[in-house]
Amino acid sequence: RLYHLRRLRDFRLPSKDAPKDQRYASGQFFFEYLVVVSLKKSKSDVYEPLISYQFPKRDGMVRFQKEEEEKTLKAITLFCFPEGINWAPLTEYRSETFSFVLTEVDGSRRNGYCRRLLPHGKGARPPEAYCIISKVACFGLFSKIFDEVEKRRQISMAMIYPFMQSLREAPFPAPGNTVKIKSFIPDSGTEIISLTRPTDSWLEHVDFRTLFRCLSDEEVLQVFAATVLERRIIFIAEELGTLSQVIHAVSVLLHPFIWQHTLISIVPEILIDVVMAPTPYLLGVQKRFADQVTDQGDLLAVDLSEGRTQTFIRQVGDENSILPHKLKEEILQALKMRNETATLDELNQVVPEAFLPFFVKTVGHFAKHITRTGQNQEGHFQKRTFCKAHESKSTRRFVKKFVETQMFDLFIQEVEQSKVCFFLSFPGFFEQKIAEYHKKMKEKMMKQ
Template structure:
């Protein structure tokens, strides 16, 4: 089926009309094809050009203009799609104004949603203020032709005082925020989680229903969701707004993507629908009998969730590129499976699966059975076989992703080589000493001298007191036991036990203790203040007592002055075990 967009479009629009609804009718008596005596949903009261004779379009427009009972409290503008005999999409843009009881409809082959929704605003105002100028404007726009890709065409009205510019989007331009009307509404009314669920359902080619009480919201959300399927194209039934007269399409056994007004969906029973996926754009509720998200590769789902959660980065085409990036990872390597023959190029399905990462193969095996993927491959092969070069946004993203993977692979190889060349550290090469278990933190409650966090809280009445200085956990010189490095002697020996120990710091000892022990071959003396107090029999002051309670007296430093005679320079030297007098008055005590 290929692309659903017509290529050789010669006119900006095909048909314009104004439709008046039929009052007091029973929707059940409305005929779909306009035949018989059934009453249509509306009547075309004015149109342009006069010679338009496509009967299928003329009979279908009233139903799409009034697909259900319209609330006329505010202006509503929405789009619909009519599929032609050659499977091409013809787009309709409709506007309801509460100031009138009619609807204005524009039919075109061009999917320029933002341009034509703005055009309807200008047409409505011009028709209200200047009927003659309105017809002149329509005639000029109809006969001016279509601008080139990325170009524009300007049509003046109101005696040249005003103008409207038709801007043709770039061929492969991605929808962006806030420029794209459809994406704006989809992003505002549907959460990222539901977007991912719809995306997964589309990749599984489910029967999918969007529903809403607002026609503008309904058509915009389903159009935006369909755009996220790029570079693939939905190949099945696609109706952004389903009129009441066409509701039997909901029972079709083949995949479809249909927007159903809430009043229409309420008239259909669950038995008539069968197994369908439903997204309510008003309540953000997603219902599905399938778990299609779980079928996606977990890495793809994680990336979608991660990037869609960064709402501050979603200006521009960022949201579109997030979904495009997922498809690049899935099918971006299709060229690896293209085989070149004398007359043509073909696609080797088995080679494609083998060329993909192992974690993607189960999903891609199922995906190759989908019509959207088969048509994607056929379209790309046609371009390759015809000798036409193509470089759309998908191909550019595929190249970027391939370069990223190559760079990551080079970095991995480099780091692995550096790791292999680097010598092993001495600590890992030398065997651990036999008594290393004694150097670890004991977790045995029977001999454990560690404390819980609450034990360090001075305001906690239940805090356990520190062991007394004369207990078995302190040596005779009143210094805490500590393990010293190899070669450093000490009279302090920790009791051996069978408790679990900490393997992280087998050679650690406090710096001040290691220095004193290594130089003097003795353990660290008590701070001078304690010695002084013990000699004089004076009780230690409260500041120092607080330090002692929390075991901080062992880490105090004494600053002594060493005088050098030749230069008369005084140099402070740090020694362990003294210097608690001057700074102790700054400590806060807790009564």
């Protein structure tokens, strides 16, 4: 439950002139392991995904650890090749990079980054996938690492090992900082590879460009509204990269809240029955399975594919009226501030500035409704007075629904259990925005 608080504190970033120990996230590796998943022909004459390379090898595990490891590796092969189709050797294949999330029994999550490509060689051959498992959520950083892995794979599989070993031994940089990796390549000599984490740690796993390329601003708002109320949402697309990027972008729009339910950015065919679950989820499904997943009950099914006849294949019907009208218009106006040719960094600035004020204005008064018997005592959230604090009926109506979500409940539990001085001494980004908003409103009142 302290995850949210740690995440907020990531905004208190060390400068590049800070001492070395502040520039790195101590005790954290770039990754747990790298695997290469190859398609091998089975006895039944079909190609099946199998792990052909793993770094580092895990030795000395007891029986239950080996069993868990085998389950994880099996899951990785499914997520790297989720289509469930009979692959065949190819002469051309467009490389694609995507990500997925492995959720443990205790709710903890690990990130899987995958690049699928046609290995170097002549003639027809099946594609293979490189997959990195890491506790770190940073899509852009691992995409660059894949570029280096792919470059070495073209020379020899053996060239991957020294690079990944150097990477594993390197200190993991704090947000906004860079780590340099030395790596030797035959005929090229020693190269220095710079890997930089984005300054805003909560945005380092997201690329908003895909979301706003696939959906209009108004459509994004309908998806956002359904997500805020923790509904069942399915995204449909041909490309795996599109599915993973859109789902991660949508989940980031919830900041400072965190999606607490099922999140599978790419659902393998063998797990397609997960769409029947009655609980909230964010699922990415390939277009070929669309007919199998859109005949469910209350859900929002979003078609992201090009040339679609309609975006929302299924709807509950109230998505356009969930958000208070005035606040919804403010988000739309803020989104219009971006350029059509906005870069990733520009979008990562404009989009949060458009959506975060929504939460500031609807639930930013939460601290005023936490009562404590003493400074170091746990607090108690006064839900009733909190919900009635707004003058606007539409805002009150939304807040009453939102406080019943699991994401808000967990957020408030963390605030209740924290020391009262925490938010005063270490205000997170959300708290900073709340303070700025209250100051602005106070100045406005004084001028009247």
